[in-house]
Amino acid sequence: MSGGYHWGDQSATRSPSPLSGEGSLKGGQTPQQLPPSDLRYSRTRNLSPQPGKEAHTPTSRSPSQSRAASPLRRLQWAIHRAHAREDPFVPVDPFKPSLFGTGKRGQSSECPSPREPRSDESKDDKDDDVWVGCLPLPVLSPQDKARAKKKEHCWRKFASDTQIFLTDTLPRQAYLILLLGLPxxxxxxxxxxxxxxxxxxxxxxxxxxxxxxxxxxxxxxxxxxxxxxxxxxxxxxxxxxxxxxxxxxxxxxxxxxxxxxxxxxxxxxxxxxxxxxxxxxxxxxxxxxxxxxxxxxxxxxxxxxxxxxxxxxxxxxxxxxxxxxxxxxxxxxxxxxxxxxxxxxxxxxxxxxxxxxxxxxxxxxxxxxxxxxxxxxxxxxxxxxxxxxxxxxxxxxxxxxxxxxxxxxxxxxxxxxxxxxxxxxxxxxxxxxxxxxxxxxxxxxxxxxxxGAAEARRGDRDSRVGSSSVVGLGLTGIDENLATPALAGVVATAQEQAENEKMEYLSAEKGRRMGRISPKL
Incomplete structure (x- = not known):
């Protein structure tokens, strides 16, 4: 009996498996016999590999992994996030009074309290401060110099805020009151x-x-x-x-x-x-x-x-x-x-x-x-x-x-x-x-x-093409005067005659070739 009880205790207190989704059981109770408090705890702390699903019993199989997201869907999500990240346009209020920058307990926002450590301090620096605090401080301690610098910085910040208030904020608000606040x-x-x-x-x-x-x-x-x-x-x-x-x-x-x-x-x-x-x-x-x-x-x-x-x-x-x-x-x-x-x-x-x-x-x-x-x-x-x-x-x-x-x-x-x-x-x-x-x-x-310059260049290119055809006909020396109507007519007539002679020559050559070929049976 003791060995069986010991085995039941071990099985009840074993750690859950991250793959099967088993939860820890207390006292050999089955999932159907869990008290309401444990049921609420098991619902809030879900050990399933898929978030949003209920925890599985030890007898259930591990659920299948979901398929990967589509690249197009990821691209759409990226585009949606890019549009959603556009900063809205917020007009700057020029009549908002700028008071002194105060933090906690009336201290300046740039002058941290010596009792409260800053968030940017590392753990080693805090431990060093603790060990140094246990020893007697010398006459000229680095901490005293740092505190003196901080105090001087706070006084400078206060003087700067006072100057800004007297030279900018106060005249601005007085002028706004004179204008009855209508701007x-x-x-x-x-x-x-x-x-x-x-x-x-x-x-x-x-x-x-x-x-x-x-x-x-x-x-x-x-x-x-x-x-x-x-x-x-x-x-x-x-x-x-x-x-x-x-x-x-x-x-x-x-x-x-x-x-x-x-x-x-x-x-x-x-x-x-x-x-x-x-x-x-x-x-x-x-x-x-x-x-x-x-x-x-x-x-x-x-x-x-x-x-x-x-x-x-x-x-x-x-x-x-x-x-x-x-x-x-x-x-x-x-x-x-x-x-x-x-x-x-x-x-x-x-x-x-x-x-x-x-x-x-x-x-x-x-x-x-x-x-x-x-x-x-x-x-x-x-x-x-x-x-x-x-x-x-x-x-x-x-x-x-x-x-x-x-x-x-x-x-x-x-x-x-x-x-x-x-x-x-x-x-x-x-x-x-x-x-x-x-x-x-x-x-x-x-x-x-x-x-206009592009059209002129295009016209020059076309004229060069026309002059090359004239040179092919053997009519050289008249490239500069192609734009005149008389020479244009002469060139057109010469081109037409050359085309006719070429066609007649091709037809005669074709007839001679057909006469030389003998049929083969």
Whole structure:
């Protein structure tokens, strides 16, 4: 009995075979008698050679190995993974505040804690640190120097972050608050257009390369072929993308087709928005001018100053809106869209003027006009109409009047400066388009000249073939004058006579041969 029990124990505790798929059994229990906990464990830990299959009993045979995958299937998987690995185009937010880089427990991300070992340290280095820590440290230990360097590096990093915050982040956020945060809203709208179309970085780069005019200095380098941001540039005469009117799925990716339609809808929505803003600005100018006709509002310096500021803001908004409505009709083209895509992927943007401030300019000036108009209304409400306000308010002193006039003049000058920058930006867009059209025209002229030269060479080759036939006839010395009609007729007649004589000679020779042959029976 003991020997049988010992054999049963060994058979129950033997290790599973990786080929047969046997699992370990406890206490001589069969697979049908396993408790529920062991059943769950056997299901989670599958020892079958095929993943996803149930474990086999010791009495079952080993399953047959699956056949190898088809090479075509592997190629399809590789193509699918290559398309799936394309990085999506994510516009860079220029208005996102960059705070200090903090890691765990408020430490800098580049200054690791001395108590927590870094992940790049090897096991031997950690063991050496342990053994060194057990010994008394000398006066000038290498670890003290390393800690001093780390501390100095942390202080330098903190000073650099402070300088960046004071010189870049703080002015950027203050200027954004002054603009009422509207440029960030317009940036989010443009970014949503790119994200909804599901554009990838290669698609955006191809669109930029196709629409952007080539520089004079880099045209020769790009004509021979090169790379730009990891993408191969084709030859100069190779067309990256067809014309936007021909953007169909067989020729371009569906993402570019979706982007084209989304961009056109976005430009149409901007035009409708600016028309509405112009209408509101015109009504606001009329309301402010009407307020100046009220005697109490005219005599009050606070109400009058606020109304003047509101009038200047409304006039600037109206002027910008009119220019935008006229100029943005051409923004539907993919040339403009490529410029916007290039601006959206820039990591560094100018603080004072960029394309997002350009978009938000009419709304910004109209918003400040509304604020100034509301201030003038509230000052009129609280400073007039009561018994205590029967006496007119005291006028401004000379210093106060000069300050108000200087402030109004500065605001008006800022409006004119921004108007000039708007005109300059639109002119740069049109100038880039003209440069591209000129380059395309020059390329077409060059292709026409090359085609003409090829046809001329082909004509010379044909004339050489004709002259060789004339030389075969014995008519030499007239190769230079073959192009004249008289000589051309003479040559044609000579060739025809030569052909007739040749045919007569061949027929006579054939008859003589047939007469010489005697039949053999």
């Amino acid at each position: 960030a809203i317009y940036w989010s709208r443009v970014a949503r257009v790119f994200e909804d179309a599901e554009l990838s970085r290669p698609d955006v780069q191809r669109m930029i390369d196709a629409c952007a005019p080539s520089r004079e200095g880099g045209s020769d380098e790009q004509s021979a072929g090169g790379t730009l941001r990891g993408h191969v540039l084709p030859h100069r005469h190779t067309v990256l993308l067809p014309f936007p009117e021909e953007w169909n799925p067989p020729y371009v990716s569906p993402a570019l087709v979706r982007f084209k339609h989304s961009w056109e809808l976005f430009v149409d929505s901007l035009l409708r928005e600016w028309k509405t803003l112009n209408l509101v600005s015109a009504l606001l100018c009329t309301a402010i001018l009407t307020m100046f006709q009220v005697q109490d509002a005219e005599d009050d310096p606070v109400t009058r100053t606020a109304a003047l500021f509101g009038l200047i803001f409304a006039l600037m908004s109206l002027s910008y809106g009119c220019v935008y409505i006229v100029q943005f009709g051409t923004m539907r083209s993919m040339d403009r869209a490529s410029r916007w895509a290039e601006e959206a992927q820039k990591t560094k943007t100018a603080i004072m003027w960029n394309i997002w401030v350009l978009l938000a300019a009419p709304a910004i000036w109209l918003a400040w006009s509304m604020i100034a108009f509301c201030v003038s209304i509230l000052s009129y409400v609280w400073r007039t109409g009561s018994v205590a306000d029967q006496n007119p308010p005291s006028p401004l002193t000379d210093t106060q009047a000069v300050g108000v006039r200087v402030a109004l003049s500065v605001v008006f000058a800022l409006g004119l400066l921004q108007f000039a920058m708007i005109v300059h930006t639109f002119r740069s867009y049109h100038g880039a388009r003209r440069v591209r059209e000129d380059q395309v025209h020059r390329g077409r002229e060059r292709e026409r000249r090359e085609q």
